[in-house]
Amino acid sequence: MKDAAVTVAGLGVSGVPAAKALHGLGARVTVVNAGAGERQQAEAAELEALGIAVRLGDGDTLPDGTELVVTTPGWKPASPLFAAAAAAGVPVWGDVELAWRLRGPGAAPWLVVTGTNGKTTTTRMLAAILSAAGLRTAAVGNIGVSLFDVVLPGPGRPEYDVLAVELSSYQLHWAPGIRPHSAAVLNLAPDHLDWHGSMAAYAADKGRAYHGNQVACVYNAADPETERLVREADVEEGCRAIGFTLGAPRMSELGVVDGLLVDRAFVADRAGTAQELAAVEDVRPPAPHNIANALAAAALARAYGVEAAAVREGLRAFRPDAHRIAEVAVVDGVRWVDDSKATNTHAAAASLAAYEPVVWLAGGLAKGAEFDELAAAAGPRLRAAVLFGADRALIREALTRHAPQVPVVELERTDTGAMAAAVEAARGLARSGDTVLLAPACASMDMFANYNARGDAFADAVRALPGGPHGPDARDEPSGPAGPDERR
Structure with a gap:
């Protein structure tokens, strides 16, 4: 990278570390x-103090002499900057691709997690299990921890045995060269x-998460599209397809039997035995x-060789993040649950399936989503619905x-x-034994800064x-709020 002219597209959580890493090389x-707002100006000032050039208010023009473009995840493939790069024969890498290529000899292998929903929770569960096995690890990537902080050596930076890496579809689009040890696509x-x-x-x-996998491609047996992606992936010889299911597992699957999480994939006799990993109550x-x-x-x-006992220990130690099916309180026999992170219909459907009967709080920005399938599936479980936000009418019409x-x-x-008005309306509709569930099925930005603020x-x-x-x-002793260690 020395003396290469590199253009970084975008500031923020990904762009600033990428620019610093490249400058350091x-x-x-x-x-x-x-x-070119206040935040961008502050980030630009930080980079300019290091000798990095920053152009605010112009994301379309390719700087003269650019030899490589490194993009942050939010930039759409159709952006004029990338069209200009293609016309000039300049390659475009994502920050994840750059981090992969900058890894040193003997770098920690990546266990990659992606999917429409559940990525962060699964990645953090994985890191907890790896830690319980005594491995030096970190949960990184789309989870909010820059990969550059763990792949580049530096004073005071720890060494890792293996990394739990969450990747979004945006990041994977610009990362054709990564080759994980193993990867999971949770759902589509x-x-x-x-x-x-x-x-x-x-x-x-x-x-793309499956391409080049060395040991295991983990798919959802209840989601045929994830299995199709495994079949189409170009993997290393000997890499196995491993399914997971909420039912009894077949050979080369993990599943649930009599309230236990069991493994029929990473045992010597896959045809005749299953290894107990944990109890459902451990999750x-x-x-x-x-x-x-x-x-x-x-x-x-397990694909990385972790023993069964560490799976149980890791799941027991895991504490979920805020705003993911977090119980806030029980008031007059009514459970109040915050799943503000359910920002699309798929996530909301999963959340609604966990409770019955439900007073459902939903609405926000639909992002082009349709709600008919969700309304049909959830209808029998609903006591009532309280709708808010810019696209609430779409949900009301689907329920009608x-x-x-x-x-x-x-x-x-x-x-x-x-x-507050929605909560008050829900209080009037709910009965003892009901769950009032915030699972909006929509993005939050019409009313709130983000889903955290909404929750x-x-x-x-x-x-x-x-x-x-x-x-x-x-x-004096409320039955309610989940403590900080119970939220995800």
């Missing part, structure tokens, strides 16, 4: 970014189609889709078509205070309810 770096459902252009293109980018929370996450994490760990018996309260206000608003409103953990009639 002696490249002549120019960062281009369409936005329509998402980010405005970026990829079609479901076929989205699936193909997810499938927090033990919702069906989270059990699937645990099985996928276990499959990747497929679950007309479900009472619907539709809130017209779209300010952040609408969440926080929900939790705050619940805790302020009469009889709630912080409400005016709160008991």
Whole structure:
């Protein structure tokens, strides 16, 4: 990289570390970014102080003399900058591709996790299992930890035995050269189609996770598309297809038998025996889709040679992040659950399947999604629905078509205070034994900064309810809120 003229497309979580890494290797770096707000100006000032050139407000023009473009994940393939690079014969790598190519001799192998939903949870479960096995590891990538911080040597930086790497479809699109030890595609459902252009293109980018796998391609036996991607992948000789299922596993699968997570893939006698890995109760929370996450994490760990005992220990030690099916409180017999991270229909369907009966809080930005299939599947489980946000009418119309018996309260206000109104409406609809579930099936940016802020608003409103953990009639020992170590 020394003396190479490299253009980095974008600032932020990925672009700034990429620019610094390239600069440290002696490249002549120019960062281009369409936005020029306060955050971008602050990041630009930080880079310019190091001697890195930054051009704000111009993300379309390829700087003269560019020999390589390194892009951050959010930039669409159709961006004019990439068209200019193609016309000039300049290669385009993603930050993940760059990190892969910069690894040193004997670098830690990658265990890659991708899919429409469950990536972060599965990656963190995997890291917990690897740690329980005594391995030096880290959860990195799309999870928010830059790969450059772990693949490049430096003073004070730890060495790793193996990395648990979460990758998004955006990152995989620009990373054709990575060759993981093993990888899992958890599931596939329509998402980010405005970026990829079609479901076929989205699936193909997810499938890149399998290319070059050395030991195992882990797929979801309940999702035939993930198995199709395995069949189409160009893998190393001897690499195996390993399925996971919520039912009893077949040969070369992990699954569930009598409340136990078991392995019929990484045992000597796959035809006649299964290895107990953990109990369903060892998984927090033990919702069906989270059990699937645990099985996928276990499959990747077992592919790396981790013993069964470490799988159980790691799953028991794992603590989920905030806003992922996190129980906030139980008030007057009603459970209040925050799954604000359910930002698409696939995630919301998985969340709804974990509870019954449900008062469903949903709405926001649909991102082009359709809700008919979700409404039809969820209808029998619903006590009622409270809808908010810019595209709430799409959900209401789907419920009218497929679950007309479900009472619907539709809130017209779209300010952040609408969440408190939604919680109050849900309180009037719920009965003892019900679950009030925030699983919006939509993005949050119409009303909130992000899904975290949306979940926080929900939790705050619940805790302020009469009889709630912080409400005016709160008991001395509330039955409710999940502590920090119980959230994901």
